Amino acid sequence: MLLGLVAVLAALLVSVRIGRGLVAELHALRNSALELAGRKLPATMRRLRSGEEVDVDAEVPAGAHGGDEIGQVHQALETVQRAAVTAAVERAEVLSGVSGVFVNLARRSQVLVHRQLTLLDAMERRTEDPxxxxxxxxxxxxxTxxxxxxxxxxxxxxxxPGRAWRKPVPLTxxxxxxxxxxxxxxxxxxxRLPRAAVTGPAVADLTHLLAELVENATGFSPPHTKVxxxxxQVGTGYVVEIEDRGLGMGPEALADANRRIAAGEQVDLFDSDRLGLFVVSRLARRHGVRVALRPSAYGGTTAVVLLPTELLESEESEAGPPRGTPARSANRRSPPGRWPRR
Incomplete structure (x- = not known):
């Protein structure tokens, strides 16, 4: 009788210890899975999107796991993590290669466009027929x-981009x-804009940024309206407002557009209608420019561009219109503010 009771108690103790061990291993397995899904993989993906290099072996070190079922699950999770990181690294390498091809083709196009603009400029200077x-x-x-x-x-x-200016250029x-x-x-x-000048290195990027916003304003407003x-000038720099008289954007669309501009996230090639916003986001982050979209009092949308003080200089130090800008006769109708052929 006594021996039976002792055997039962011993069996209970062993069962409790085994159960506690299993619970501890299951807790560790759960925490490992949550850590993998909630922190490690997202952090790795963010680093890859930002252009950082990721070493798969350093990111997913091989661990020692038991041979039981729980150890096998640990091993399976590690295999899944390694496969996911490897696939993400390979995808980033492919995208990097594709981006290199795009840059190469775009720069070749730039050279041809530059030559075409130079030829057109010479033809315009020779022509007198209106x-x-x-x-x-x-x-x-x-x-252009x-x-x-x-x-x-x-x-x-x-x-x-290849265009660059050494001296400041009037903001106008x-x-x-x-x-x-x-x-x-x-x-x-x-x-009429208050007098200010933009530092030379930021001229080309700021021109492109404003052009994208102006094109959005004209594209999403009726053709009979004005932009x-x-x-x-404000305390922290200079504000440029681009206002259209279109139908405007809903609160959700406006919030989503502002989020895309502020986040500077990776380009979604399937969202071709938003490529202009991605360009604006990249250029704004490059120079510390703040861009925000807000509803206009006229029913459209206003793009607010805040240029930091670091991008501005007094107009007394600027060099006038960009060197090489073609001179225009008063009776010649051409787009305003043409840039030099660079």
């Missing part, structure tokens, strides 16, 4: 837009150059 000159200006404007699209592809690929000239790179530039009214550009 009708022919008007056709040349339209072709010139079309080529082609150059911006080629630069957009370079920006989306993570590289920097930068805004007018951005308007000149938009198809419906005639619908854009640039109001207004205003600016003023």
């Amino acid at each position: 009708a022919e000159l008007d056709d040349l200006f339209r072709l010139d404007h079309l080529t 837009r082609m150059r911006r699209h080629a630069e957009g592809l370079i920006i989306l690929s993570g590289a920097a 000239d930068v805004v007018r150059a951005a308007v000149a790179e938009v198809e419906e530039y005639a619908r854009v009214d640039v109001h 207004h550009i205003r600016g003023e």
